[in-house]
Amino acid sequence: xxxxxxxxxxxxxxxxxxxxxxxxxxxxxxxxxxxxxxxxxxxxxxxxxxxxxxxxxxxxxxxxxxxxxxxxxxxxxxxxxxxxxxx
Numbered sequence: 001x002x003x004x005x006x007x008x009x010x011x012x013x014x015x016x017x018x019x020x021x022x023x024x025x026x027x028x029x030x031x032x033x034x035x036x037x038x039x040x041x042x043x044x045x046x047x048x049x050x051x052x053x054x055x056x057x058x059x060x061x062x063x064x065x066x067x068x069x070x071x072x073x074x075x076x077x078x079x080x081x082x083x084x085x086x087x
Contacts (some may be wrong), residue, residue, distance in 0.1 A: 006024050010024045014070070016074065021061045032078075034069070035066065037063065037067075037068040057081060
């Protein structure tokens with residue numbers, strides 16, 4: 001199913017206090033490949049995960065990685081950015 005989202009902008013919630021937003025470029029057994037991604041440490045701001053994602057929907061992704069590999073074992077959830085509900 002994830003292969004259907006290749007080329008889409010996705011949001012990945014991680015077990016740690018990080019969230020990742022970016023374009024899904026590859027699906028592999030152990031990791032997902034992202035491009036033009038924002039790997040955001042929620043400890044760096046006072047905002048909640050939900051508010052940070054909503055702000056990214058409204059203002060755009062603040063890219064800080066050209067390429068990023070996300071370990072599937074660290075993932076809690078993944079969704080297309082267009083499917084994020086406003087808070």
